[in-house]
Amino acid sequence: MTTRFRRLLGVASALTVGAVLLSGCGAGTSAAPAESSTPKPGGDLVFLIDSLGATWIPNNSAISSYQGQIWGNLTDKLVYVDAEGNLSPWIAESWDENADKTEFTLHLKEGVTFSDGTPLDAAAVVANIDIWAKGRPDDGINRIGLFPSANYAGAEAVDATTVKVSFSAPTLSFIPTLAYHGSILISPATLALPAAEQADLTKDIGSGPFVVEKVAEGDSVVLKKRDDYDWGPEAVGHEGAAYLDTITYKQVAEPTLRTASVESGQAQVAYNASPQDLEALKQEGLTVETPRYLGFVNGYALNTTVAPFDDVKVRQAVQHGIDRDEILSTVYTPDWFAAESLFQSTVPEATDHSADFAYDPDKAAALLDEAGWVKGSDGVRTKNGQKLSFTLYPNPYLQASQSVDELVDQQLTSLGFDVNLETYDVPTYGQKVIGNATIPANEITRSFVDVGTVAGVLTSQKKGDEDWFKVGTSDATLNDLSTKIATATDRDARAKVADELQGYVLDQGYFVPLTQIVQRVYVQAPEVSGVSYNGLAYAYYLDTWLNG
Amino acid sequence: MLRTYGRFALRRTGQAIVVVLLAYLFTFVVISILPGDPITSTLRNPDNGFTEDDIARIVAYYGLDQPWWVQLGSSLGRFVVGDLGVSLRSNLPVGTLVLDALGSTLSLAAAALLVAIVLAVAIAYGTQFLPPRFGQGVLRSLPSLFLSVPNFVIGLLLIHVFAFGLGLFSMIDTETPWGTFFAAVALGIPVSAQLAEVLIASLDHESRQEYVAVARSRGLGQGALFLRHLVKPSALPTVTVLALIVGELLGGALITEAIFGRVGIGTLVEQAVASQDLPVLQAVVSLAAIVFVVVNLIADLAYPLLDPRVSVGSRGRTVAAPAAEEPAPLLREEVSVV
Numbered sequence: 001m002t003t004r005f006r007r008l009l010g011v012a013s014a015l016t017v018g019a020v021l022l023s024g025c026g027a028g029t030s031a032a033p034a035e036s037s038t039p040k041p042g043g044d045l046v047f048l049i050d051s052l053g054a055t056w057i058p059n060n061s062a063i064s065s066y067q068g069q070i071w072g073n074l075t076d077k078l079v080y081v082d083a084e085g086n087l088s089p090w091i092a093e094s095w096d097e098n099a100d101k102t103e104f105t106l107h108l109k110e111g112v113t114f115s116d117g118t119p120l121d122a123a124a125v126v127a128n129i130d131i132w133a134k135g136r137p138d139d140g141i142n143r144i145g146l147f148p149s150a151n152y153a154g155a156e157a158v159d160a161t162t163v164k165v166s167f168s169a170p171t172l173s174f175i176p177t178l179a180y181h182g183s184i185l186i187s188p189a190t191l192a193l194p195a196a197e198q199a200d201l202t203k204d205i206g207s208g209p210f211v212v213e214k215v216a217e218g219d220s221v222v223l224k225k226r227d228d229y230d231w232g233p234e235a236v237g238h239e240g241a242a243y244l245d246t247i248t249y250k251q252v253a254e255p256t257l258r259t260a261s262v263e264s265g266q267a268q269v270a271y272n273a274s275p276q277d278l279e280a281l282k283q284e285g286l287t288v289e290t291p292r293y294l295g296f297v298n299g300y301a302l303n304t305t306v307a308p309f310d311d312v313k314v315r316q317a318v319q320h321g322i323d324r325d326e327i328l329s330t331v332y333t334p335d336w337f338a339a340e341s342l343f344q345s346t347v348p349e350a351t352d353h354s355a356d357f358a359y360d361p362d363k364a365a366a367l368l369d370e371a372g373w374v375k376g377s378d379g380v381r382t383k384n385g386q387k388l389s390f391t392l393y394p395n396p397y398l399q400a401s402q403s404v405d406e407l408v409d410q411q412l413t414s415l416g417f418d419v420n421l422e423t424y425d426v427p428t429y430g431q432k433v434i435g436n437a438t439i440p441a442n443e444i445t446r447s448f449v450d451v452g453t454v455a456g457v458l459t460s461q462k463k464g465d466e467d468w469f470k471v472g473t474s475d476a477t478l479n480d481l482s483t484k485i486a487t488a489t490d491r492d493a494r495a496k497v498a499d500e501l502q503g504y505v506l507d508q509g510y511f512v513p514l515t516q517i518v519q520r521v522y523v524q525a526p527e528v529s530g531v532s533y534n535g536l537a538y539a540y541y542l543d544t545w546l547n548g
Numbered sequence: 549m550l551r552t553y554g555r556f557a558l559r560r561t562g563q564a565i566v567v568v569l570l571a572y573l574f575t576f577v578v579i580s581i582l583p584g585d586p587i588t589s590t591l592r593n594p595d596n597g598f599t600e601d602d603i604a605r606i607v608a609y610y611g612l613d614q615p616w617w618v619q620l621g622s623s624l625g626r627f628v629v630g631d632l633g634v635s636l637r638s639n640l641p642v643g644t645l646v647l648d649a650l651g652s653t654l655s656l657a658a659a660a661l662l663v664a665i666v667l668a669v670a671i672a673y674g675t676q677f678l679p680p681r682f683g684q685g686v687l688r689s690l691p692s693l694f695l696s697v698p699n700f701v702i703g704l705l706l707i708h709v710f711a712f713g714l715g716l717f718s719m720i721d722t723e724t725p726w727g728t729f730f731a732a733v734a735l736g737i738p739v740s741a742q743l744a745e746v747l748i749a750s751l752d753h754e755s756r757q758e759y760v761a762v763a764r765s766r767g768l769g770q771g772a773l774f775l776r777h778l779v780k781p782s783a784l785p786t787v788t789v790l791a792l793i794v795g796e797l798l799g800g801a802l803i804t805e806a807i808f809g810r811v812g813i814g815t816l817v818e819q820a821v822a823s824q825d826l827p828v829l830q831a832v833v834s835l836a837a838i839v840f841v842v843v844n845l846i847a848d849l850a851y852p853l854l855d856p857r858v859s860v861g862s863r864g865r866t867v868a869a870p871a872a873e874e875p876a877p878l879l880r881e882e883v884s885v886v
Contacts, residue, residue, distance in 0.1 A: 046720050054590055054637045054823065064590075137605035140639070145596035199639030217640065217648060218819065219811035220720075250720050252809045257707065261719045264712035397593055427584030427824055430592040435600065446597070456597070464599040 039530065043546035044246045046267040047539075048258040052218060052251050056201040058186045059135055059142050065519060068181045069271070070221055070249055072538045075186065075206030078106060078125070080233035081179035081449050081535035085294050085348045090233040091120060091185060091207075092178065101170040101489045108161040112231050114187040115211045122157035127188040129155040129165060140195040144182040146453055148173055150464065170489045176450035181536045207231075209242040209542045220250040236532050238543035243530075247541055259523050262286060268546065269539070270523040275332045275400055281523050289522040290335035291533035294347050295447035296454075297339040298398065299513040301468040306440050308388055313371035315509025318441075319357035321364035321415045322408055327515060331403045339513030341502045342454075346535070349451040349498040356506040357513060364415055373416065381416035389418035390440040393433045396426045399521075401443060404514060437470060444468070445517045449535060451498050455486035458505070462486075469510040477504060560848060564841040571837035572627065572830055573620075579826050580616040586637040586823035587612060610636060623830060633827035637819065642831045645816060650835075652723060653812035656735065656804065657797045659728055663736030664793070668743035675748050676755060676778070677770050688748065694741035699800055703734035703807040722808045731808040735800045739793050746789045750782030784851070791847035798836055 053064035058075075061067045078092040092106040112120040133152040135143035143149055153166040165174065177183060187205035190198060197203055201215045209232060210223035229241045250267070252258045258270035259281055273281065278288050302309040302318070309315050324338045343350040373381035373388045381388040392409065394402040402423055409419040424432060433439055448454065459475070459482050460467040473479055481501040488494035505511050520537045527547040532540045587610055590596075591603045607613050611622070626633050632642035674687045710716045710730055717726035754760065755778060763777055802814030813832055820828040 048719075054586060055639045057639055060590070060639075064593075137602070138609060140606060140609040142591070142598070142606060143602065145598055195639050196634055196641070216811060217638065217645060218815060219809075248720065250809065252719060253806050257704075257719060257807070257809070260708065260712055264715075266712070266718050266720060426822075427582070427589045430589045431583030434592045453597075464601070466597070 037529070039243055039543075039545045040547065041243045041545070043244050044248065045244050045269065045528070045541065045544065045546065046248045046250060047269040047271065048252045048261055048267045049249050049271045050251070050253060050255070050258075052221065052249065055199050056204060057141060057195055057198040058184060058190070058204055059131060059144060059182075060140075060195075068536065068538050070201075070223070071184050071206075072181065072534070073208055073210045073223055073247060073541055074204075074212065075184035075208045076112075076120075076231065077180075077183055077185065078178040079175060080235050081176065081294070082235055083291060083533055083535055083537075084346055085449070085535055086235075087176060087179060088233065088235040090179075091125075091231065095175060097175070099489065101172050101174075102167045104165045104174055105158070106163040106165070108163065109231055110161055112207055113228075114205045114207045115226055116187055116189065116205045118187055118189065118205075119160075120185060120207045121160045122163045123160075124188050125163045125185070126155045126157050127191055128183075128185050129163070131191055132183055141198070144180070146180055146182065146448060147177055148453075150462070170487050171452075172488055172491065172494065173450035173452035176452075179535065180449045181538060210247060213246065218251065220248060223247045223249075232542045236540065236543055242542050243545040244541055259286075262523055262525055265525070268525045268528050272399065272521050273523045275336070275521070278333045278335065278521070278523070285526055287522075287524040287526060287528070288335065289524060289531070289533065289539075290333075290518045291520065291522075291537040292337075292344050292346055292516055292518055293447045293520070293537040294449055294535045295344055295517075296342060296445050297344055297513045298404075298443070298445040298515050298517040299339060299342075299511055300392075300441040301444050301511055302509065303437070303440050303442070303470045304510065305470045306438055307386065308373075308390060309440055311371050312509050313367045314373070314388070315512075317364040317367040317371070317415065318412065318417075319364075319506070319509055319512050320360045320367070321412050321417075322357075322512065322514065323359045323361075323411055324514060325359070326411070327404055327407055330407060331400050332515065332518075336518055337516040339515055342505055342511055342513060343451070343502065344516050347451060349495045351499045351502060353502050353506050356503065361415060368416060375416045379413075379416060380418045387418050388416055389420070391420040391422055392441055393429065393439065393443065394421065394423050395443040395445075396424060396429045398443070398445065398517070399519065405443065408514075441512075442468065445519075447536060451494070452485060452488065454498075454501075455482040458482045458501075471510070475508075478508075478510075557845075557849060560845050564838075564845060567841050568834055568837045572624070572834050575829055575833045576616075576620050576623065576826070579824055579829060580619070582824055584824060585610075585612055586825050589823065612636075619826075623827070627830065627834070632831045635820075635825055635828050637823045637825040637828070642827045645828060646813070646831050646835065649812045649816045652810050653801055653805070653814065655728060656731055656801060656810065656812060657794075659732035660735035660739060660797055660800075660804075661793065663732050664740035664743055667736065667740035668747055671740070671744040672747040672751055673774060676751050676774065691741040691744045691748070694737050694744075697738075699734050699738050700803050700807055702737055703731070703804055706730045706734055707807070719809055722810050727808065727810075731804050731810060734808070735797065735804040738800065739796050742789055742793065742796070743786065746785050747782055750785050751778055754778050754781050787847055787850060791844050794840055794843045798839070 047069070049066055049069065051066050053061055053066040055061050056067070076091050078090060080088045080090045082088070091109055091112055093109050094107045096105045097103065106125065108122060108125060114120055131141070132144040132147045133149045135141050148167065148171045151167040151169045151171050153168050155163055155165045158164050167174065185207055190203060190205045193203060201221065202212050209226055209229045211226050212221065213224040214222040224246045225242045225244060227241050230239065232238050252261065255272065255274055259273050259277060261267040262270045263284060263286065282288050302315050304310055328336055328338060337345070338354070340352045340354045341350050368381060368388070373383045375381050392405045394405045405421055409421055412419050433442070446457070456462070456464065457466040457468045459465060459479055460472045461479055461482065471478060481497060481504060484497045485494060485501060488497065522539060529545055529547055530543040532543060534540060587607055588603060591598045591606060604613070611619060623633065632646065634640070635642050635645055671687050671690055675684055678684045678687065707719065711719055717724055717730060721727065722731065760773065760777060763773055798813070801812060802818055805812045805814040806818060816828060817832050819825070820832065
């Protein structure tokens with residue numbers, strides 16, 4: 001559906017809501033306040049989602065913001081990561097690692113089974129780790145995007161509950177990656193199926209608290225409770241089976257219809273409401289949850305090889321020329337936070353560097369003056385006959401990206417920049433913007449569960465590195481810092497390097513942080529209690545019940 | 549006469565097959581020149597961190613790195629033997645996806661057509677027999693009103709009033725009878741407008757004919773007059789519009805299904821277009837072309853039976869001896885395939 005059509009829908013929907021309210025047919029809000037805090041077994045939860053994503057092939061789909069919701073309740077992981085980035089045991093009860101961080105031994109919980117009755121033992125874990133690391137590209141099955149595949153040497157089952165995993169170089173990120181939303185444990189029988197059969201969700205067997213009851217492709221997925229489930233993550237603090245009988249994920253593409261359904265009591269959760277609507281929904285007694293995920297903040301990676309960003313002063317001028325508070329108050333709600341660094345502040349290694357890029361239009365103007373850009377009569381700065389001009393491409397994978405860019409456009413224009421905005425849909429963006437070395441500013445964010453993975457985006461030292469700022473290997477300091485991050489064997493020492501790295505990248509004006517990203521917004525009926533959100537901001541319903 | 553009719557039917561069927569194949573080819577060409585495909589746009593999601601090498605290997609598996617004519621060749625080859633291929637987006641067989649969606653769309657379209665016909669006939673009847681002072685003018689302006697209100701506005705209004713306000717149906721299970729009914733109303737209202745316009749115009753024309761005055765003077769009741777004398781001659785242009793409406797129903801179903809949260813051909817197309825899922829689009833476009841062509845074929849074949857003045861000469865259908873004021877039924881040349 002085109003954005004224009006969506007906007008029309010939005011307007012039309014607002015009009016009709018107004019009309020309905022005027023005519024007195026408005027639904028009474030079912031806002032009974034939470035009466036008891038005692039969990040009540042039973043109940044059916046309806047979760048309205050924008051899309052059910054593309055395919056159900058586990059490796060190819062778990063990456064999506066949509067399907068991750070369903071996989072999270074259908075499958076377990078080896079390790080749990082909470083919203084603050086703390087790791088804790090799950091199917092792996094404990095783990096050991098050698099001093100070099102090249103060998104890891106996982107000790108598995110006993111008695112865990114997949115819903116088809118087969119054991120989740122060491123052999124099953126080996127089969128899973130293997131396919132996460134390598135995929136089966138010749139059969140159309142991806143590897144898992146953020147798995148440290150490059151150094152992966154292999155996994156073996158030592159005995160029924162012990163797995164040894166080896167890497168060719170230090171890989172501190174391995175254990176955290178086991179908590180990543182892509183690292184879901186699937187029955188080996190499912191993994192052996194060809195892609196076309198794995199694409200049928202009813203054939204995808206997990207070991208989670210819920211199992212698939214019904215799938216209507218492109219419409220809805222119904223999960224039902226698994227009665228013998230008894231191995232939830234300790235961190236969630238719930239023993240035994242889930243309280244809810246069923247969870248229905250129903251696709252409703254139009255955001256106002258999702259929230260109106262929750263208001264009228266037809267559903268309990270509406271996913272991804274527009275930030276602008278949240279205050280009004282709270283006024284009506286609904287709960288709004290805006291968990292942040294671990295990873296990079298939302299911001300611009302500047303291309304140091306193209307004008308005008310080949311000059312550090314211009315890059316710094318952009319950093320100081322953006323008023324993040326205005327973005328937060330205009331586009332978002334108080335649930336969103338200003339960026340303090342490259343990383344979301346929930347990342348354990350994140351340190352506050354907000355002073356390095358604080359809003360200071362005078363300083364920004366002075367930097368541009370120093371760099372030789374002179375304001376003309378039309379308000380646009382020029383140097384040697386060239387305009388201080390660049391193009392922003394709003395990231396179609398991010399909500400509200402265009403509104404943010406429009407505001408940034410205004411703010412930078414008043415400094416003497418000539419900013420153009422070009423908006424593309426997902427396929428065109430993928431074709432024209434991603435991987436295009438001439439794009440001056442790439443609006444980007446990235447979730448990760450381990451700060452070690454950031455090295456791969458900063459330079460081009462290794463094959464497959466993304467080289468966000470197009471510095472290649474020219475910046476010796478950045479090379480050195482990335483290498484230290486990537487090859488660290490000690491978490492505390494690495495945290496110090498990470499702090500240095502954040503300071504350096506921001507000081508060089510390579511990255512312009514905007515806001516801490518909230519990519520998953522949940523509007524909930526007040527009767528929903530006990531939802532937990534992991535470090536990837538997915539809703540987990542093991543401990544959830546419905547009041548009243 | 550029978551031989552001419554047979555040759556006419558044969559020629560029309562041949563044309564129909566050509567139209568379907570051309571539609572198939574056209575979709576392929578249009579989609580092939582667009583950038584991207586569902587595989588790469590998923591893999592290129594910046595949150596994934598796949599390298600270009602990773603992407604290239606998966607793309608090779610789907611044959612998307614082949615030149616377009618190779619892809620077209622294998623696609624056509626499969627189509628001819630009835631294999632619709634596998635969706636690039638979901639990896640599920642296209643045949644299953646289309647069949648699942650078809651039932652929902654057919655019931656919606658049939659219900660919408662019924663709603664449209666009932667509404668149109670009611671409006672047309674009213675314009676003939678309601679005294680001018682009691683709303684005839686209002687009735688005559690209804691079709692233009694229906695046409696000018698977009699059907700998503702009607703849909704949203706119906707949902708807010710009847711689903712959220714009165715709780716007659718639920719957005720969670722919209723395939724219930726009430727859910728289907730209101731979706732059909734949303735889809736049927738704009739469609740009824742076209743139907744009503746043509747019906748009113750024909751009725752106006754017929755009611756000025758002398759035989760109507762004669763019938764009235766013989767004391768024929770309004771209902772009998774409408775049914776026995778006015779409906780049949782007015783049916784010819786209405787059948788033309790009915791055949792056109794199939795296109796309208798297919799097109800309108802996209803928006804109605806999206807709003808009412810129904811899975812049907814419309815939503816299938818929407819997702820396939822958004823992700824450039826070529827095999828699904830090919831199947832749906834071909835299906836749409838087949839439906840459209842078949843409905844028009846039926847209308848064409850029905851013409852000579854409804855009106856003996858319509859002949860089936862060699863250059864397609866012509867009206868042999870059109871009356872001077874005959875409302876032109878030949879809107880059909882404007883038909884384009886969806």
